[in-house]
Amino acid sequence: MKKLVFVFLLFLIGCRQIDVKAVPTVTPTSFTSPTKTSVPTLTPTSIPTSVPPSTPSLTPAVVTYVVQPGDTLWEIAYRFGVTVESLALTNNISDPNLIYPGQVLIIKGDKAGVEPTAPIPDLLKGKEIIVVIHTQRTYAFEDGILHKTFIVSTGVAEHPTVIGKFRIQVKLDFDDMTDNKTYYLPNVPWVMYFGNDDVSWHEGYSLHGTYWHHNFGVPMSHGCVNLSIPDAEWLYNWSGPLPTGGETDSTKANPGTIVLIIP
Numbered sequence: 001m002k003k004l005v006f007v008f009l010l011f012l013i014g015c016r017q018i019d020v021k022a023v024p025t026v027t028p029t030s031f032t033s034p035t036k037t038s039v040p041t042l043t044p045t046s047i048p049t050s051v052p053p054s055t056p057s058l059t060p061a062v063v064t065y066v067v068q069p070g071d072t073l074w075e076i077a078y079r080f081g082v083t084v085e086s087l088a089l090t091n092n093i094s095d096p097n098l099i100y101p102g103q104v105l106i107i108k109g110d111k112a113g114v115e116p117t118a119p120i121p122d123l124l125k126g127k128e129i130i131v132v133i134h135t136q137r138t139y140a141f142e143d144g145i146l147h148k149t150f151i152v153s154t155g156v157a158e159h160p161t162v163i164g165k166f167r168i169q170v171k172l173d174f175d176d177m178t179d180n181k182t183y184y185l186p187n188v189p190w191v192m193y194f195g196n197d198d199v200s201w202h203e204g205y206s207l208h209g210t211y212w213h214h215n216f217g218v219p220m221s222h223g224c225v226n227l228s229i230p231d232a233e234w235l236y237n238w239s240g241p242l243p244t245g246g247e248t249d250s251t252k253a254n255p256g257t258i259v260l261i262i263p
Helices: 002-015 073-080 084-090 229-238
Strands: 061-066 104-109 127-132 137-142 145-151 164-178 184-195 206-209 225-227 247-249 258-262
Touching: 061 073, 073 084, 073 104, 084 104, 137 229, 145 229, 164 206, 184 229, 206 229, 225 229
Parallel strands: 127 258, 206 225
Antiparallel strands: 061 104, 127 137, 137 145, 164 184, 164 247, 164 258, 184 206
16 A cells, blocks of 8 residues: 555656746845045144243333432432442442532432332312423323323423423414524424413423424423423323414413423
């Protein structure tokens, strides 16, 4: 019986042809490796080395001082932070006791260049000009506030600048100045004549621009207050009477500024 079943199976196999479809061979798609983009090597930017500014060599400051009545060389030296010996040596003074009013002293030293302290104004309302003889400075105040400081030249010992409180009386854009003997200065700019009840402005005291010297800080004038031309122009236009061109007189409506001159 088993033989019959086996024969029958062989018969079936021989009668049917099994069509087995061939499985196609899959050809893998070639994979191209991506080309790596080369990363550029970063060269760091060199940071410039900062060069510290060179320190200038220190030169002792130099100022001048006009000796006032009652001054002593010891007091002046103490005021400017220098020694009596150095002050005497700088000014060729053999006897420290022998100094005189109007004498111009040269003061050298690290503390000498410190700007002098401004004076306290008399007026807390309005404009005021204060001239300090011994420091050769002029100050412009308004409502008690300092607006400008100028280095000036006041009168020499033979022709001192007057001391006191004055008012600008007349302004002239330009004026000729002379003593009819030793000097004639044409077209002096920005002239501000001042005076009071005792000293008439006709006596010629004024603040004005100066073109014949630049030695400000040292007494140079015949009694006037010499300023540089730019400084004089600023003071001329700032102070009263406010200029109207050519000549301007002080009036009740346009009064002149107070000028206080102290030793």
